[in-house]
Amino acid sequence: MAIKSFGLLIDVTRCIGCGACSENCKEINDLPPEIDDKLTAETWTVVREKSDGLHVRDLCRHCVEPACVASCLVAALTKTEHGPVVYDKSVCIGCRYCMVACPFQVPCFEWHSPNPRIRKCILCEPRVLEGKSTGCAEACPTEATVFGERETLVEMARARIKADPDRYHNHIYGLDEVGGTAVMFLSPVPFEDLDFNTDLVNYPLSDITWKILRQVPTIVAVGGVFLGASYWLFKRRDEVKKADQAVESGPEKEADDV
Amino acid sequence: MFRSAVKLVTPWRAIMAAFLATGAVLVFFRFTRGLGSVTNLSDQTPWGMWVGFDILAGIGLAAGGFVMAAAVYVFNLKRYRPIVRMAILTALLGYIIFIVGLILEVGRPWNMWRVITNPNIHSPLYEVSLCVMAYTLVLILEFSQVFFEKFGWDRLMAVFHRLSVMLVILGALISTLHQSTLGTLFTIAPSKMYPLWYSPLLPVHFFLSCIAAGLGMVCFESFLSERFLKHPPRMDLLSRIARFMAVMLVVYFIFRIGDLAVRGVLGLAFTAGFAALLFWLENLLFAIFPIIMVFSRGLNIGRKALFVVSFSVVLGFIMHRFNVAITSFHLVEDAGYFPSWKEFVVTACLISAGFIAAGLAVRFLPVHGEETVKSKD
Numbered sequence: 001m002a003i004k005s006f007g008l009l010i011d012v013t014r015c016i017g018c019g020a021c022s023e024n025c026k027e028i029n030d031l032p033p034e035i036d037d038k039l040t041a042e043t044w045t046v047v048r049e050k051s052d053g054l055h056v057r058d059l060c061r062h063c064v065e066p067a068c069v070a071s072c073l074v075a076a077l078t079k080t081e082h083g084p085v086v087y088d089k090s091v092c093i094g095c096r097y098c099m100v101a102c103p104f105q106v107p108c109f110e111w112h113s114p115n116p117r118i119r120k121c122i123l124c125e126p127r128v129l130e131g132k133s134t135g136c137a138e139a140c141p142t143e144a145t146v147f148g149e150r151e152t153l154v155e156m157a158r159a160r161i162k163a164d165p166d167r168y169h170n171h172i173y174g175l176d177e178v179g180g181t182a183v184m185f186l187s188p189v190p191f192e193d194l195d196f197n198t199d200l201v202n203y204p205l206s207d208i209t210w211k212i213l214r215q216v217p218t219i220v221a222v223g224g225v226f227l228g229a230s231y232w233l234f235k236r237r238d239e240v241k242k243a244d245q246a247v248e249s250g251p252e253k254e255a256d257d258v
Numbered sequence: 259m260f261r262s263a264v265k266l267v268t269p270w271r272a273i274m275a276a277f278l279a280t281g282a283v284l285v286f287f288r289f290t291r292g293l294g295s296v297t298n299l300s301d302q303t304p305w306g307m308w309v310g311f312d313i314l315a316g317i318g319l320a321a322g323g324f325v326m327a328a329a330v331y332v333f334n335l336k337r338y339r340p341i342v343r344m345a346i347l348t349a350l351l352g353y354i355i356f357i358v359g360l361i362l363e364v365g366r367p368w369n370m371w372r373v374i375t376n377p378n379i380h381s382p383l384y385e386v387s388l389c390v391m392a393y394t395l396v397l398i399l400e401f402s403q404v405f406f407e408k409f410g411w412d413r414l415m416a417v418f419h420r421l422s423v424m425l426v427i428l429g430a431l432i433s434t435l436h437q438s439t440l441g442t443l444f445t446i447a448p449s450k451m452y453p454l455w456y457s458p459l460l461p462v463h464f465f466l467s468c469i470a471a472g473l474g475m476v477c478f479e480s481f482l483s484e485r486f487l488k489h490p491p492r493m494d495l496l497s498r499i500a501r502f503m504a505v506m507l508v509v510y511f512i513f514r515i516g517d518l519a520v521r522g523v524l525g526l527a528f529t530a531g532f533a534a535l536l537f538w539l540e541n542l543l544f545a546i547f548p549i550i551m552v553f554s555r556g557l558n559i560g561r562k563a564l565f566v567v568s569f570s571v572v573l574g575f576i577m578h579r580f581n582v583a584i585t586s587f588h589l590v591e592d593a594g595y596f597p598s599w600k601e602f603v604v605t606a607c608l609i610s611a612g613f614i615a616a617g618l619a620v621r622f623l624p625v626h627g628e629e630t631v632k633s634k635d
């Protein structure tokens with residue numbers, strides 16, 4: 001495909017926990033300046049301190065085949081061809097199924113608004129369309145967050161691990177998890193030590209639901225034939241022994257419909 | 259009839275009125291200050307009691323409507339005709355309550371029509387909403403015969419008779435999809451749910467369990483209608499229904515345990531802890547106890563026993579849906595959710611409204627009894 005699909009590479013070994021990414025995200029996306037300690041409707045990325053003094057960002061991973069997109073019944077969430085997973089409030093019904101479906105617990109809801117929206121990192125879609133980097137990558141002083149084409153980032157991550165195998169745990173988180181994500185991580189320690197979920201399947205979660213939904217026409221066809229045939233069969237049988245039936249079904253006279 | 263026996267103000271009515279008034283206030287807050295002002299939901303617990311009870315459990319318990327309709331019209335089990343209307347009424351009210359509940363539950367209900375213009379066929383929830391719309395329509399049509407009869411519109415009644423089997427088959431198909439797809443909803447979250455409740459076969463679990471639960475509800479409401487409306491239950495029919503329910507429970511229970519065993523997580527049910535406790539409590543109420551009771555007593559099962567059994571099934575079923583929708587998520591990552599009293603009150607309101615509507619329908623429409631047969635007393 002000619003269209004470039006972008007993403008982020010976040011290198012935990014380089015992150016100093018300054019929080020510049022969170023601050024710039026706030027500014028660029030017109031969010032109130034207070035930074036919450038977890039993802040909320042108004043904080044789209046946070047930096048958390050883990051043991052060993054490591055710092056890890058949390059944000060939407062912009063999955064290649066996102067569960068949130070598959071789950072949204074009105075397609076309010078969409079995966080754009082440039083990488084960002086974006087949201088359209090004009091069609092969203094606020095069912096919050098996307099929140100249930102997202103394996104990374106990313107989408108947040110405006111719980112105290114009478115006109116609530118789903119809010120989350122949008123990979124700075126407007127900027128990406130202008131050919132610019134994301135706000136968080138731009139603000140990062142140590143290049144712990146790098147913006148680029150996903151394919152290029154994967155190469156970069158592989159090269160880093162290869163060049164310095166002692167520095168890195170040999171895994172790119174997001175390469176295959178839930179079918180791959182546009183935001184990927186490198187870490188000096190195994191990812192479970194950073195409280196990442198390491199039990200995720202390596203195929204898109206929507207494969208599971210689609211496998212089931214695909215059966216719908218079959219179920220309708222088989223069920224329809226079964227019920228139709230049963231109706232015909234039982235009616236025939238009934239005609240044969242109608243007399244018995246009338247006695248058995250009580251004192252009321254039989255209605256001769258159906 | 260019973261009209262004369264009913265006083266204007268009874269304790270039950272007073273309680274219901276109080277609930278409804280409080281509920282109205284809460285609904286006002288919900289629409290002016292957001293869902294967070296009445297619920298304990300959070301970004302970590304996006305779905306709570308309203309989804310678990312009003313939607314999952316409510317829809318499941320309404321399954322009696324399509325099962326009884328199919329039994330009478332498709333499988334020609336005519337003896338159940340006296341209760342089929344009541345079952346359809348329950349289903350219809352269940353769905354109406356569900357739709358009202360949905361309007362309260364979703365954040366942006368004014369966009370609900372978008373389901374028609376912006377369909378995403380890859381979403382299980384899209385299928386659920388299509389089925390809700392279609393089945394509610396079918397139920398309205400099925401129930402309309404009662405109005406035709408009440409007002410003596412014979413021509414319409416005749417049209418209805420010609421279409422009834424088609425309608426019932428359609429309703430059964432939609433229900434099958436609908437009930438199972440409610441289970442499909444949760445299959446997308448394998449990493450977030452405790453393995454005793456997660457299964458890629460959740461749609462099958464949901465379908466099998468709703469049949470038993472729907473029948474349990476048919477029995478249960480017969481007793482309620484005796485208690486509140488002085489309408490004697492047809493024990494001869496109910497005991498047979500209970501027997502079929504028990505058979506379905508056996509099928510469900512074998513499937514449930516087998517599924518866990520095949521996926522190699524049955525051991526969790528025998529690991530001491532809260533999860534195993536919940537699992538066994540749920541299955542004791544929903545399956546084990548009712549199965550034993552019904553099969554040991556056979557068709558001679560008494561009123562009291564059947565009442566207890568049907569109550570147990572309904573309770574166990576609600577527990578299963580809660581465990582799938584809420585508890586299983588918390589067993590993986592505890593987000594500290596417990597429904598607020600306001601969530602309870604709104605739920606109680608919806609149920610009260612359902613009872614009031616059912617009571618009115620039974621009083622003024624020929625719901626008990628059969629087509630073409632006038633109300634007996």
Ligand code: SF4
Binds near residue numbers: 059061068105
């Ligand atoms: S991380 Fe969650 S919200 Fe972001 S794209 Fe993936 S599924 Fe959607």
Ligand code: SF4
Binds near residue numbers: 094095096097
């Ligand atoms: S809350 Fe909105 S964006 Fe999320 S699944 Fe529902 S309709 Fe889609």
Ligand code: SF4
Binds near residue numbers: 021123134135137
């Ligand atoms: S990509 Fe943009 S929206 Fe997302 S965290 Fe970075 S700055 Fe915020």
